[in-house]
Amino acid sequence: MSKILIVAEHDGQTLNLSTAKCVSCAQAIGSDIDVVVLGNDVGSVASQAAALNGVSRVIAVDAAYLQHPLAANWAPEVQSLSADYTHLLGPSTTFGKDLMPRVAALAGVNQLSDVMEVLGENSFRRPIYAGNAIIDVSTPEGCLVVMTVRTASWQAADEDGQASIEQRDATGSAAAHTRYVGLESAGGERPDLQSAAKVVSGGRALGSEENFEIIYRLADKLGAGVGASRAAVDAGYVPNDMQVGQTGKIISPDLYLAFGISGAIQHITGIKDAGTIVAVNKDAEAPIFEIADIGLVGDLFTVIPELENLIN
Numbered sequence: 001m002s003k004i005l006i007v008a009e010h011d012g013q014t015l016n017l018s019t020a021k022c023v024s025c026a027q028a029i030g031s032d033i034d035v036v037v038l039g040n041d042v043g044s045v046a047s048q049a050a051a052l053n054g055v056s057r058v059i060a061v062d063a064a065y066l067q068h069p070l071a072a073n074w075a076p077e078v079q080s081l082s083a084d085y086t087h088l089l090g091p092s093t094t095f096g097k098d099l100m101p102r103v104a105a106l107a108g109v110n111q112l113s114d115v116m117e118v119l120g121e122n123s124f125r126r127p128i129y130a131g132n133a134i135i136d137v138s139t140p141e142g143c144l145v146v147m148t149v150r151t152a153s154w155q156a157a158d159e160d161g162q163a164s165i166e167q168r169d170a171t172g173s174a175a176a177h178t179r180y181v182g183l184e185s186a187g188g189e190r191p192d193l194q195s196a197a198k199v200v201s202g203g204r205a206l207g208s209e210e211n212f213e214i215i216y217r218l219a220d221k222l223g224a225g226v227g228a229s230r231a232a233v234d235a236g237y238v239p240n241d242m243q244v245g246q247t248g249k250i251i252s253p254d255l256y257l258a259f260g261i262s263g264a265i266q267h268i269t270g271i272k273d274a275g276t277i278v279a280v281n282k283d284a285e286a287p288i289f290e291i292a293d294i295g296l297v298g299d300l301f302t303v304i305p306e307l308e309n310l311i312n
């Protein structure tokens with residue numbers, strides 16, 4: 001009988017949507033689901049986690065040194081709880097990709113990454129080769145399963161639950177070799193790229209950091225998050241936390257608008273689960289048109305102002 005612990009992702013105030021998606025994955029494994037909320041003064045986040053449908057218990061661990069999600073501090077704390085569980089789950093976001101491998105290493109097991117489907121308590125499906133192939137992976141019976149959940153593959157659990165909240169003392173201490181310096185976020189007030197319902201993305205065709213402003217402007221009019229291709233990141237137009245794709249973020253917005261992006265397989269990997277894909281490209285042969293629901297052959301510098309006029 002499985003007993004599952006999910007590590008909550010949050011910013012100290014708000015529970016990230018990725019946690020609700022992990023709960024859906026956990027429900028496909030079994031019904032005994034706990035969520036651990038690590039941090040400092042996490043009462044409000046713990047309440048949000050307790051409202052997720054399917055969660056039995058929320059374990060809140062408060063300590064000053066846990067305030068920021070440093071994997072070096074959080075992983076030992078998660079590991080200290082692991083003896084009671086058969087499965088430890090985290091999201092395949094930047095947060096989970098940082099934390100869960102450390103948890104797995106401390107537990108002495110391999111990590112299972114990007115679970116997109118649950119076939120059984122010890123049998124899972126995940127993408128490989130940038131999503132070009134899907135593999136079924138079985139874990140040994142009786143062995144702790146530490147895994148990341150491919151958030152784009154799961155719907156968020158509903159928020160009509162009423163789990164109990166249990167306060168626990170932290171068991172560890174601050175790591176001596178790692179300390180929190182600060183957080184720089186490029187997104188400002190815009191929706192988080194990984195949970196935004198709408199995303200506007202730009203590619204190499206934008207040509208400069210200054211020209212990328214028209215992407216931000218359109219996104220703000222639509223209330224959308226902003227993404228970019230790796231070429232745009234490598235050219236320095238935008239910071240790399242905006243990169244969408246195999247080596248960037250895997251996203252599943254309802255609406256994805258791609259401007260001047262060719263549609264290389266590594267980019268497509270990041271948007272496979274998007275609802276509607278709209279592509280604007282000068283080249284009618286661009287591969288992005290093969291997966292776009294709506295394609296427009298045209299110059300983005302003409303199309304975007306026209307779109308903005310329509311929105312006004």
Ligand SMILES: Cc1cc2nc3c(=O)[nH]c(=O)nc-3n(C[C@H](O)[C@H](O)[C@H](O)COP(=O)(O)OP(=O)(O)OC[C@H]3O[C@@H](n4cnc5c(N)ncnc54)[C@H](O)[C@@H]3O)c2cc1C
Pocket residue numbers: 202203204205228229230231232243244245246247248249259260261262263264265266267270280281282283286298299300301
């Ligand atoms: C291991 C590996 C991992 C990678 N990971 C990623 C990843 O995570 N994400 C990612 O995006 N890429 C990734 N890449 C890079 C990927 O292969 C492509 O090189 C990259 O996605 C290309 O970006 P782009 O479409 O912006 O640029 P380009 O391929 O140069 O395409 C630019 C497009 O803009 C169009 N265009 C030009 N001017 C205009 C205009 N005025 N109006 C409209 N359209 C115009 C052109 O027709 C062209 O189709 C990875 C590559 C490797 C090898």
